[in-house]
Amino acid sequence: MTERHVSVENLVKTYPGAAKPSVDDVSFSLPRGEMLALLGPSGCGKTTILRMIAGLVEPTSGSIRLNGREVSGIPVYKRNMGMVFQAYALFPHMTVAENIAFGLEMRGIAKADRAAKVARALDLVKLSGLGDRRITQLSGGQQQRCAIARSLVIEPELLLLDEPLSNLDAKLRDEMRDEIREIQGRTGVTAIFVTHDQDEALSMADRLAVMSAGRLEQIGTPRQIFDRPETEFVASFIGAGNFLNGRVTAAGEAAVDGFGALRFVGDAAVGQDVRLMVRPHRLVMGGAANSFTGTVEHIVYRGQILTMTVRAGETRLQADLHTHAGALPEKGQTVTLGVAPEDVTFIGRAA
Amino acid sequence: MKAIRNLCLMLLYLFLLAPIIVVFIVSFDTRQYLAFPPESWSFGSYAKVFANDAFIAAFGRSVVIGLVVGLIAVAIGMLLSMALVRYKFRGRDTIGFLVLAPFLVPSIVLAVGLMLVLSPMGLLDTYAGIMLAHLGITVPYTVRTITMSLMAVDRRIEEAAMVHGASPFTVFRRITLPLVSPGLIAGGVIAFLISFDEATISLFIVSIRTSTLPTEIYRYLEYSTDPQIAALSVVLILISVAVVVLVERLIGLRKAI
Ligand SMILES: Nc1ncnc2c1ncn2[C@@H]1O[C@H](COP(=O)(O)OP(=O)(O)OP(=O)(O)O)[C@@H](O)[C@H]1O
Ligand SMILES: [Mg+2]
Numbered sequence: 001m002t003e004r005h006v007s008v009e010n011l012v013k014t015y016p017g018a019a020k021p022s023v024d025d026v027s028f029s030l031p032r033g034e035m036l037a038l039l040g041p042s043g044c045g046k047t048t049i050l051r052m053i054a055g056l057v058e059p060t061s062g063s064i065r066l067n068g069r070e071v072s073g074i075p076v077y078k079r080n081m082g083m084v085f086q087a088y089a090l091f092p093h094m095t096v097a098e099n100i101a102f103g104l105e106m107r108g109i110a111k112a113d114r115a116a117k118v119a120r121a122l123d124l125v126k127l128s129g130l131g132d133r134r135i136t137q138l139s140g141g142q143q144q145r146c147a148i149a150r151s152l153v154i155e156p157e158l159l160l161l162d163e164p165l166s167n168l169d170a171k172l173r174d175e176m177r178d179e180i181r182e183i184q185g186r187t188g189v190t191a192i193f194v195t196h197d198q199d200e201a202l203s204m205a206d207r208l209a210v211m212s213a214g215r216l217e218q219i220g221t222p223r224q225i226f227d228r229p230e231t232e233f234v235a236s237f238i239g240a241g242n243f244l245n246g247r248v249t250a251a252g253e254a255a256v257d258g259f260g261a262l263r264f265v266g267d268a269a270v271g272q273d274v275r276l277m278v279r280p281h282r283l284v285m286g287g288a289a290n291s292f293t294g295t296v297e298h299i300v301y302r303g304q305i306l307t308m309t310v311r312a313g314e315t316r317l318q319a320d321l322h323t324h325a326g327a328l329p330e331k332g333q334t335v336t337l338g339v340a341p342e343d344v345t346f347i348g349r350a351a
Numbered sequence: 352m353k354a355i356r357n358l359c360l361m362l363l364y365l366f367l368l369a370p371i372i373v374v375f376i377v378s379f380d381t382r383q384y385l386a387f388p389p390e391s392w393s394f395g396s397y398a399k400v401f402a403n404d405a406f407i408a409a410f411g412r413s414v415v416i417g418l419v420v421g422l423i424a425v426a427i428g429m430l431l432s433m434a435l436v437r438y439k440f441r442g443r444d445t446i447g448f449l450v451l452a453p454f455l456v457p458s459i460v461l462a463v464g465l466m467l468v469l470s471p472m473g474l475l476d477t478y479a480g481i482m483l484a485h486l487g488i489t490v491p492y493t494v495r496t497i498t499m500s501l502m503a504v505d506r507r508i509e510e511a512a513m514v515h516g517a518s519p520f521t522v523f524r525r526i527t528l529p530l531v532s533p534g535l536i537a538g539g540v541i542a543f544l545i546s547f548d549e550a551t552i553s554l555f556i557v558s559i560r561t562s563t564l565p566t567e568i569y570r571y572l573e574y575s576t577d578p579q580i581a582a583l584s585v586v587l588i589l590i591s592v593a594v595v596v597l598v599e600r601l602i603g604l605r606k607a608i
Pocket of ligand 2: 046047048086
């Protein structure tokens with residue numbers, strides 16, 4: 001219990017006038033120092049969860065605890081949180097340094113200490129020397145780093161980041177990803193990070209919470225989410241997948257059209273109809289385990305990878321193969337592909 | 352085509368400015384009645400205006416009334432705008448309409464109404480009375496300018512301040528107020544100028560003790576028509592222009608920084 005820094009239990013939010021809850025019975029918890037990515041399609045309730053944790057939105061029901069203590073009675077400004085808003089929400093009438101110093105000032109930190117902390121924070125986000133600038137004189141990326149500094153400098157109990165990288169170009173986004181991760185690692189702050197970019201989530205977070213239409217689909221480490229998705233939604237939202245229907249014939253083995261017997265990982269009773277998933281890039285040429293033969297129906301050469309659609313029996317599969325300078329499969333050719341049993345994931349019962 | 356348009360614009364401006372130009376020219380006339388064009392020129396009328404105790408005293412009262420009305424109208428405007436923009440409550444639309452109603456009512460109707468209300472309260476020809484009357488006609492303007500500014504303030508900026516530790520009052524003082532300051536200044540200046548300039552309603556409410564400059568001018572015109580009035584008008588125009596230019600500079604400067 002003590003290691004649960006933040007815990008959210010059965011959280012529900014139904015906005016006034018809405019027919020369906022925007023956040024529907026969501027529970028999760030974070031140990032101290034963890035970075036959790038909340039991800040899911042637009043409108044699935046990510047921002048709403050962050051705003052409820054910050055206290056900007058009142059939950060319809062459920063509880064939010066910080067260090068085991070219920071926060072519902074604590075007003076927003078006493079929750080000691082840092083938040084990076086999706087649109088930065090910097091104070092336009094203040095300088096960069098004044099923006100960063102704001103939280104410290106609210107906490108009654110003496111002026112000299114404040115200046116020292118602001119200088120350190122500016123340094124941390126590589127904005128040294130820009131402290132006297134107006135917010136309007138900063139580029140988008142600089143504004144974002146200012147917003148991050150503003151929320152980090154107060155050494156908050158919890159850092160909430162709402163799609164902080166959404167307005168940046170690809171290169172700056174990569175840089176900022178590393179920077180945020182590094183800062184979070186160095187300061188050891190617990191953080192919840194909202195994104196709808198799976199790359200961002202996989203590369204930055206200790207754990208991922210995938211949401212769909214207000215519900216939490218699955219929470220786990222990047223590897224668990226990617227390699228062992230528990231629902232078809234998670235499997236298809238994170239990465240691409242081939243979904244197969246089969247019937248379990250023996251423990252860890254199912255009969256799938258086009259494959260014959262396909263060995264997989266997961267608990268399913270013999271005789272059950274199951275849904276299995278294979279990532280396109282986990283298919284390999286040649287007859288390893290779970291090998292099968294099919295006809296190449298379609299092929300696209302993409303430099304690093306070769307994407308082909310293979311038809312085996314009535315089943316069509318996408319396979320992404322690494323390319324090399326030697327002979328590559330061609331359209332119409334018959335190929336033998338295989339996939340390791342641990343790369344065949346049991347998603348659930350067939351629909 | 353463009354030349355014609357420019358010509359039309361110039362004629363329009365000339366038409367609008369003609370009275371002011373005439374007044375400006377007449378103010379330098381030396382004759383003791385209003386006529387155009389002047390026969391000889393001097394600053395005599397200006398000297399008389401500045402030596403006229405009734406004008407000077409009324410000017411002082413008008414400035415004081417204008418300043419107090421401006422400040423109170425801004426304060427009331429701020430509170431009303433906060434309520435109208437930020438809170439949903441029953442009767443919000445009604446209040447919104449009532450606030451703007453003075454825009455729709457002719458001044459003379461308003462003047463009679465105000466007189467009938469203020470008279471039994473013993474507020475005729477008092478500072479409180481004239482200020483209340485002027486608040487009635489200036490608050491709609493401050494509500495408008497401040498509401499505009501307030502609607503442009505991103506709620507998330509206030510939320511960010513709150514999340515980072517600012518209590519609701521601190522958010523108001525440190526974030527909301529500075530962000531709507533252009534609306535406050537604009538509203539205050541408009542309220543001051545309207546109060547300073549207002550004649551119709553004031554004529555019904557003030558007599559000797561609290562006569563404002565416009566009512567003093569009106570009374571003066573009843574007995575005499577000499578270039579003093581023209582000179583005084585020019586002074587008033589210059590004051591209005593100076594206030595507007597000054598504020599434009601101030602706000603403009605702030606935005607540029
Ligand atoms: N203030 C509000 N009033 C009513 N409905 C709202 C409000 N805020 C959000 N919603 C609704 O709640 C749902 C979830 O919104 P939310 O902003 O949490 O989504 P999100 O996951 O952050 O999406 P995005 O990725 O687009 O930012 C949406 O259907 C949205 O329309
Ligand atoms: Mg969002």
